[in-house]
Each structure stands twice: as C-alpha cells, then as structure tokens.
Amino acid sequence: MRLIENFIGGEYTAGQGGKTFEKRSPVDNRVIARITEAGQADVDAAVRAARAALEGEWGGLTLEQRVDLLYGVADEITRRFEDFVAAEMADTGQPSHVMRHVFIPRGAANFKVFADVVKNVPTEAFQMATPDGRGALNYGIRVPKGVIGVISPWNAPFLLMTWKVGPALACGNTVVVKPSEESPHTAALLGEVMNSVGIPKGVYNVVQGFGPDSAGEFLTRHPGVDAITFTGETRTGAAIMKAASDGMRDVSFELGGKNAGIVFADADFDAAVDGIFRSAFLNTGQVCLGTERVYVERPIFERFVAALKTRAEAVKYGRPEDHAANYGPLISQEHKQKVMSYYRKAVEEGATVVTGGGEPAMPAELAEGAWVQPTIWTGLPETASVVREEIFGPCCHIRPFDSEDEVVKLANATDYGLSTTVWTTNLARAHRVAARVEVGITWINSWFLRDLRTAFGGSKQSGIGREGGVHSLEFYTETRNICVKL
Numbered sequence: 168m169r170l171i172e173n174f175i176g177g178e179y180t181a182g183q184g185g186k187t188f189e190k191r192s193p194v195d196n197r198v199i200a201r202i203t204e205a206g207q208a209d210v211d212a213a214v215r216a217a218r219a220a221l222e223g224e225w226g227g228l229t230l231e232q233r234v235d236l237l238y239g240v241a242d243e244i245t246r247r248f249e250d251f252v253a254a255e256m257a258d259t260g261q262p263s264h265v266m267r268h269v270f271i272p273r274g275a276a277n278f279k280v281f282a283d284v285v286k287n288v289p290t291e292a293f294q295m296a297t298p299d300g301r302g303a304l305n306y307g308i309r310v311p312k313g314v315i316g317v318i319s320p321w322n323a324p325f326l327l328m329t330w331k332v333g334p335a336l337a338c339g340n341t342v343v344v345k346p347s348e349e350s351p352h353t354a355a356l357l358g359e360v361m362n363s364v365g366i367p368k369g370v371y372n373v374v375q376g377f378g379p380d381s382a383g384e385f386l387t388r389h390p391g392v393d394a395i396t397f398t399g400e401t402r403t404g405a406a407i408m409k410a411a412s413d414g415m416r417d418v419s420f421e422l423g424g425k426n427a428g429i430v431f432a433d434a435d436f437d438a439a440v441d442g443i444f445r446s447a448f449l450n451t452g453q454v455c456l457g458t459e460r461v462y463v464e465r466p467i468f469e470r471f472v473a474a475l476k477t478r479a480e481a482v483k484y485g486r487p488e489d490h491a492a493n494y495g496p497l498i499s500q501e502h503k504q505k506v507m508s509y510y511r512k513a514v515e516e517g518a519t520v521v522t523g524g525g526e527p528a529m530p531a532e533l534a535e536g537a538w539v540q541p542t543i544w545t546g547l548p549e550t551a552s553v554v555r556e557e558i559f560g561p562c563c564h565i566r567p568f569d570s571e572d573e574v575v576k577l578a579n580a581t582d583y584g585l586s587t588t589v590w591t592t593n594l595a596r597a598h599r600v601a602a603r604v605e606v607g608i609t610w611i612n613s614w615f616l617r618d619l620r621t622a623f624g625g626s627k628q629s630g631i632g633r634e635g636g637v638h639s640l641e642f643y644t645e646t647r648n649i650c651v652k653l
C-alpha cells in the first residue's frame with residue numbers, strides 16, 4: 168500500500184507527530200493509501216520553508232525566469248499525464264475520460280495561462296498636475312502577497328488546487344497547500360514535478376490532513392500565512408474567515424451552490440436535455456457549478472422530464488478504467504450517507520421520484536463502493552430541503568414555470584449565487600435573464616465552458632472575490648503606488 172507524506176521544503180517527510188490516516192477507494196471501499204497527517208510542527212515547518220523561499224532564490228528570480236519555470240511545470244504535468252490520471256482516478260473513482268479530457272489537462276493549463284497573464288498584464292499609470300506646473304507621475308507595481316495558504320476540496324482535486332497554485336506562483340508567492348483528506352494523491356505527486364523542473368525548494372509545500380484541529384486549521388490560523396484561498400463548503404468558509412481575521416489576512420473563497428438550470432420552451436430541445444444531464448450528473452453530481460434545481464417552461468415540461476429520465480437511466484456504472492463506464496461513485500461512504508439521507512428526505516417531503524432514489528445493484532466486487540443512482544424528483548415546493556440545500560450529489564428537482572419573471576424569481580430565491588445555465592434560442596431573452604440572475608457565472612446554451620481568463624466566483628453565500636485572468640492578480644498580488652514628482 169502506498170504511503171503519502173507531506174512535502175515540505177522540497178522533501179517528502181513523515182509527520183512529526185507520527186499520526187497517519189487511511190484513504191479508501193470510492194469504488195470498492197478498499198484502503199488504497201496511508202497518509203501522514205501534518206501536525207502543528209509540520210505546518211510550522213512548511214510555513215517557514217515557504218517564507219525562506221520567498222526571501223531566498225525564488226524571490227530573487229526575474230519575471231521571465233519564473234514564467235519559464237511555470238511553463239516547465241505545465242510540460243512536466245503533461246509528460247507525466249498518465250501518473251496524474253491514475254492518481255486522481257484512485258482518489259475520486261471517476262471515469263478516466265473525465266480525467267483525461269478535463270481535470271488533468273486543466274491542471275497543466277492552470278500553470279501556462281497564469282504565466283501568460285503575469286507576463287502580459289500592465290499596471291496603471293496616472294499623470295497629475297502640481298501647483299508648480301511640473302506635475303507628477305504615479306505608477307503601480309505589483310508585489311507578491313507572500314505565503315499563501317491554499318485549502319482545496321476533493322471533487323476535482325487537481326484542477327481546483329492548481330487553479331490557485333498556478334496564479335499564486337506566477338505572481339511570485341510561495342504556497343502551503345492543504346488538499347482534502349479525501350484526495351491526497353495529486354497534490355503529493357505535484358511535488359515531484361516541482362523538484363524535477365527546478366522550482367526552488369520551499370516554493371510549493373503540501374501538508375496533509377483534515378480541517379478542524381488538524382492541518383487545515385493549523386494552516387489557516389498560522390500567523391506566518393499572509394493570505395488564504397479556499398474552495399469548499401460555505402460552512403467551512405465561515406470558520407476559515409474567523410481564523411483569517413486574526414492578523415487581518417486576505418481571503419478568496421469559492422464556496423457552495425444550489426444552481427438553477429432554466430429551460431425555455433423555444434430551446435434546442437436535445438441540446439438542453441444534454442446540457443442539463445451533464446450539469447446534474449457529471450462527476451456524479453459533485454461539481455460546485457452543477458444543477459440541482461431545474462426550471463422548465465410548461466409546454467415542454469413533461470417531454471423534458473421524460474427525456475432526462477431516459478438519459479439518467481442509461482448511465483453505465485463501472486470502475487474508472489472501464490472504458491464502457493461513464494458514471495462513477497460518490498467520493499466516500501460518508502458522503503454517500505449524506506446524499507442517501509437527502510434521497511429519503513425528498514420522499515418524506517412528498518416528492519415524486521421520477522427515477523433513482525436509491526443504491527444501484529452492483530456486482531460483488533464493487534458492492535462496498537459509494538454508489539448511488541442518478542435521481543430526479545418533481546412535485547416539491549420551493550421550501551423543501553432538497554430544493555433549498557446543496558446536496559452535492561447526482562440529483563435534481565424539476566419544476567415547471569410559466570413566465571420569464573417567475574423563473575428569474577425562482578432562480579434567485581436562494582442564499583447561494585454561484586452559477587446558472589439558461590437554454591433558449593431567443594437571444595434578447597437570454598441576455599435579459601442572464602443580467603437578472605444573481606450569480607457569478609451564467610452559461611447560455613452551454614455549461615462548464617471555461618475560459619481561464621474570465622472572472623470566476625460566486626455571489627451571496629457562494630463566495631468572496633473573483634479569480635481567473637487578471638482577477639487572480641488582484642488577489643495574489645498587492646499593488647503599490649509610486650508617486651514621482653517631476
């Protein structure tokens with residue numbers, strides 16, 4: 168069995184406290200790795216290493232040298248593509264084609280794109296008049312924020328972690344990463360990449376462990392951490408925000424969602440069914456941008472529900488490496504219990520179960536895995552808990568609507584505000600609705616189409632701040648103004 172260690176100052180090290188925990192496969196519940204849990208002393212060492220790198224070789228590099236190194240990281244990830252695919256599949260149990268086409272290539276892209284951004288984005292300059300008539304010139308310079316604490320989740324571990332590490336390093340910071348306890352593999356593997364391309368020691372550090380009273384909390388409370396970027400549940404974000412308030416550290420939060428999909432009767436029907444199917448069930452519904460509330464205009468409601476049911480019932484369960492499979496398990500038994508509790512609650516609250524609602528019959532060798540059926544409900548009021556709360560599973564509630572105003576109100580009646588997907592062939596209406604839905608990201612006639620230069624983040628309780636393109640520079644650097652009297 169594999170032992171996964173912390174990565175501190177360029178070296179893999181066992182935790183100083185000697186504690187370990189196990190990682191089980193979502194597919195069959197076998198223990199696949201033991202992980203050394205970082206204690207306070209390990210987090211101290213990681214933060215010290217990150218500070219030393221900042222004040223040492225890394226801090227002394229030119230922008231061009233840094234950019235070249237990050238291109239090297241992207242190339243090395245691509246060279247070791249199969250290792251990353253295997254590591255991520257082991258942790259998440261998701262089909263290999265999702266890893267190959269989305270999650271791992273995006274990990275490499277996260278280093279390339281932000282290397283390009285820092286190379287090309289100018290800073291501001293203002294000339295001003297002065298009483299003596301000679302004037303003054305103001306110009307901004309960007310400086311790294313320092314040591315960045317990166318706390319990431321398990322649902323697309325490598326993509327989401329590098330989405331933060333890429334821009335943080337491009338901007339000249341150093342990082343201490345705490346990956347989810349459910350997905351320790353790829354963050355650890357990235358340490359090998361950093362060493363082999365010559366990223367100076369201490370620039371990239373990984374502390375493994377849990378949140379409360381473990382590596383996550385030790386890192387977010389650490390006075391040596393200058394800013395914290397976090398992706399995960401809204402509740403966890405609140406705890407981290409409290410920790411960050413000591414020392415006035417800046418935070419960037421990408422949090423939960425309860426996203427609405429809106430389908431008008433004039434939509435390209437097949438494209439809309441396909442789009443909503445993907446947004447509800449890709450990655451077994453474990454996508455923050457996924458759709459758990461679907462609103463369909465009444466004239467096509469019955470037909471739409473029937474078509475989505477057909478698609479949901481056609482998923483092929485299987486191991487990630489099984490090419491015929493297109494649907495994986497949930498991340499863990501614990502998460503399965505949570506999702507199953509919502510499946511029961513939906514029935515208690517009076518839902519019509521269109522399809523699913525339980526566990527699939529799996530062959531004996533997969534019977535212990537975290538499998539649940541894709542599930543569709545109708546007939547619930549908007550007050551029902553499965554319509555209000557983020558489940559983070561392969562399920563959605565579908566409700567008919569009769570007007571544009573009504574559906575905008577329904578979509579906005581939530582504490583969350585991450586994303587929405589709108590399906591219509593009426594261009595004017597598409598723009599109108601997009602401007603009125605209170606979310607950070609709207610897709611029209613598409614879903615999860617990502618240009619990494621665009622602003623990414625949530626409204627309301629779905630996040631604080633924006634990352635992506637120049638927006639990442641706002642968080643990962645500090646702009647200093649220099650005023651020169653001429």
Ligand code: NAD
Nearest residue numbers: 319320321346347377378383384399400403421422423455
């Ligand atoms: P989580 O909040 O349980 O855990 C996320 C990370 O925080 C983990 O590494 C965990 O160990 C750590 N953590 C937990 N408690 C902590 C504490 N008190 N202090 C410091 N660290 C702590 O989230 P999860 O279950 O891993 O991920 C699923 C959630 O993430 C969903 O809510 C989903 O919507 C959200 N998510 C959001 C986005 C986005 O971009 N907005 C993307 C992906 C996932």
